[in-house]
Amino acid sequence: MLLTTSSFDPVRLLLKLSDFEPISRRNFMKRVWISLVIALSATIFMMWQGGAFAEKPKDMAQAATKVEQKSDATPNAAASPTILIDKTSLSNGGTITVTGTAPAGKPVYIEVWSDDNVRVSRFDADVDKETGKRPYILYMTEQMPAYYKIFMPKDKKEALDGIKKEGKNWSVSKALKDLGADIAYSIPAKIKIERYQATLMGSIIGSRGDLLPQMDEKESRKRSMQLIKARFRSPDKVLSADVEVNPDGTYKATIKIREGLAPGNYSIAAVVDKGVKSQPVSFENKISFPNIYLSNAGTSLNLFWPFLLSLAISIFGVLMGAGGGFILNPLLVSIWPLPHTVVAGTVMPTVLFSQGSGIYNYSKIKFINWKLGITIGLGMLLGGFIGPKLTELITLDQYKFVFGWILVILAGLMLWQTTPSYLDKNKKEQAILKEFRRRAEETIKAKGK
Amino acid sequence: MIVEFWGHEFKVNIIFGVIGGFLIAIVSSMFGFGGGPFMTPLMAVGLGLPMYLVVGSSLLAIFFNTLMGTMRHYQFGNFDLAFFLIMFPAAILGGFIAPQIAKRVSPIVVKRVAVAGLLILALNLLGLY
Numbered sequence: 001m002l003l004t005t006s007s008f009d010p011v012r013l014l015l016k017l018s019d020f021e022p023i024s025r026r027n028f029m030k031r032v033w034i035s036l037v038i039a040l041s042a043t044i045f046m047m048w049q050g051g052a053f054a055e056k057p058k059d060m061a062q063a064a065t066k067v068e069q070k071s072d073a074t075p076n077a078a079a080s081p082t083i084l085i086d087k088t089s090l091s092n093g094g095t096i097t098v099t100g101t102a103p104a105g106k107p108v109y110i111e112v113w114s115d116d117n118v119r120v121s122r123f124d125a126d127v128d129k130e131t132g133k134r135p136y137i138l139y140m141t142e143q144m145p146a147y148y149k150i151f152m153p154k155d156k157k158e159a160l161d162g163i164k165k166e167g168k169n170w171s172v173s174k175a176l177k178d179l180g181a182d183i184a185y186s187i188p189a190k191i192k193i194e195r196y197q198a199t200l201m202g203s204i205i206g207s208r209g210d211l212l213p214q215m216d217e218k219e220s221r222k223r224s225m226q227l228i229k230a231r232f233r234s235p236d237k238v239l240s241a242d243v244e245v246n247p248d249g250t251y252k253a254t255i256k257i258r259e260g261l262a263p264g265n266y267s268i269a270a271v272v273d274k275g276v277k278s279q280p281v282s283f284e285n286k287i288s289f290p291n292i293y294l295s296n297a298g299t300s301l302n303l304f305w306p307f308l309l310s311l312a313i314s315i316f317g318v319l320m321g322a323g324g325g326f327i328l329n330p331l332l333v334s335i336w337p338l339p340h341t342v343v344a345g346t347v348m349p350t351v352l353f354s355q356g357s358g359i360y361n362y363s364k365i366k367f368i369n370w371k372l373g374i375t376i377g378l379g380m381l382l383g384g385f386i387g388p389k390l391t392e393l394i395t396l397d398q399y400k401f402v403f404g405w406i407l408v409i410l411a412g413l414m415l416w417q418t419t420p421s422y423l424d425k426n427k428k429e430q431a432i433l434k435e436f437r438r439r440a441e442e443t444i445k446a447k448g449k
Numbered sequence: 450m451i452v453e454f455w456g457h458e459f460k461v462n463i464i465f466g467v468i469g470g471f472l473i474a475i476v477s478s479m480f481g482f483g484g485g486p487f488m489t490p491l492m493a494v495g496l497g498l499p500m501y502l503v504v505g506s507s508l509l510a511i512f513f514n515t516l517m518g519t520m521r522h523y524q525f526g527n528f529d530l531a532f533f534l535i536m537f538p539a540a541i542l543g544g545f546i547a548p549q550i551a552k553r554v555s556p557i558v559v560k561r562v563a564v565a566g567l568l569i570l571a572l573n574l575l576g577l578y
Binding site for chain 1 (some may be wrong): 450452453454455461463466467468469470471472473474475476477478479480481482483484485486487490492494499500501502504505506507508509510511512513514515516518519521523524525526527528529530531532533535536537538539540541542543544546548549550551554556557559560561562563564566567568570571572573574575576577
């Protein structure tokens with residue numbers, strides 16, 4: 001049976017199903033059954049997920065209408081703006097028209113956030129300007145809204161374009177201040193952020209470090225902005241200039257909710273000044289099959305695309321003799337807004353099964369040296385203990401950068417394997433391998449009889 | 450360490466092997482790929498072992514890394530079940546389809562294509578194009 005894992009050499013291609021009938025047929029059936037069970041459970045899971053979402057909207061719509069009435073009933077209380085939305089339900093994104101009245105002459109900001117939360121972390125290893133030391137503090141929250149965006153008056157468009165031009169080094173706090181949007185920034189400022197003092201020793205034993213005391217409000221607000229950047233990456237994901245404000249104080253905005261967001265309840269509030277805002281109104285974003293929501297990544301996507309991508313790459317991975325993870329991981333983080341921690345943590349277990357069955361097949365023909373494998377395996381066990389901890393200490397950009405160099409090395413290794421001298425050596429090795437396999441099979445057959 | 454395999458004995462510099470495996474495991478579990486393509490040259494070239502010994506034993510060593518890495522990623526909350534359920538059947542299915550294609554293509558051609566593909570992807574990741 002051929003292995004889907006990361007063993008490296010074309011010699012694996014020799015270990016084919018047809019070479020080894022009795023064991024592989026049994027294995028084949030076993031695999032078919034296991035795949036069926038998995039496919040079935042996956043389908044049930046999707047259906048259950050879809051069904052659970054389908055029940056909610058009715059209640060949500062009612063709740064939303066109530067809120068709307070409430071905000072209409074108290075117009076201009078403390079000069080707070082009113083807000084009305086034309087829809088209470090969206091299906092995987094769409095546009096919503098927001099209208100209302102604000103005190104004349106005031107800019108209107110619209111804050112939109114999802115009830116669904118995701119986890120975000122950021123490791124602060126930048127040199128502190130005041131003390132000149134690197135703090136090495138890990139900031140982490142479980143309460144970052146999966147979707148968050150501030151819509152600003154249309155006249156901010158130019159300023160926003162300037163911020164977009166800054167590229168990767170943009171700063172959320174500077175952008176909010178420059179655009180005057182910091183008055184609208186309220187929901188993420190209140191999230192609970194935990195911070196850990198990382199130490200070298202702690203990282204080695206895989207601890208996040210000591211939990212530091214709670215930050216004060218101002219510090220927490222500042223750190224939440226850095227986490228916003230870690231989560232949403234680019235300015236156009238959190239900022240947009242779409243609100244049309246008329247001189248008489250009425251405003252209108254067409255808000256585009258993009259595809260691939262979290263399902264569930266979203267809230268909208270209009271803000272004119274610090275603390276002067278409308279009651280939030282809410283709408284429901286529905287996700288239905290074949291779109292599914294990845295709760296840990298905070299992204300929903302059409303499940304066929306990642307399925308086809310991983311299928312194509314796992315086939316190619318087997319053919320080239322390197323695990324699919326090398327190509328799959330960088331593609332996944334580039335194509336979808338998936339955090340690199342989730343990608344690394346989810347791709348890794350997919351090869352567990354094929355590695356396990358590979359070891360089983362090799363052990364049947366006594367092709368594993370347990371002493372050597374386990375000794376080196378213990379070293380790798382220790383490395384595997386440390387590695388996942390380090391994933392959350394790097395940013396997505398660092399992840400991509402280092403991955404780029406890993407791929408350069410891998411390409412070099414593969415190129416070396418196509419050189420004539422290597423092929424020549426490999427030919428001899430393959431002949432020996434074949435001979436060993438023949439002997440191994442004969443031993444098994446003899447035992448079987 | 451002396452390793453015995455099918456009646457042959459091999460002398461292995463095990464300290465080099467374990468340290469190399471340890472470093473490869475850190476990087477591979479950190480970035481979430483299998484360490485095979487680095488582990489096999491380490492054992493074949495670094496430790497001077499023949500390929501027929503390396504294929505099975507390196508897989509066993511890597512399995513330790515994958516198992517521990519999976520557990521640790523799960524512990525840190527990096528595992529997404531729905532995402533896993535999408536990709537896992539695809540990986541299994543790929544394992545069935547690939548051998549059928551492998552009969553018809555030359556591994557050297559595949560490798561050369563892979564080298565070009567990997568370089569393009571690498572340049573993209575490094576932000577050079």
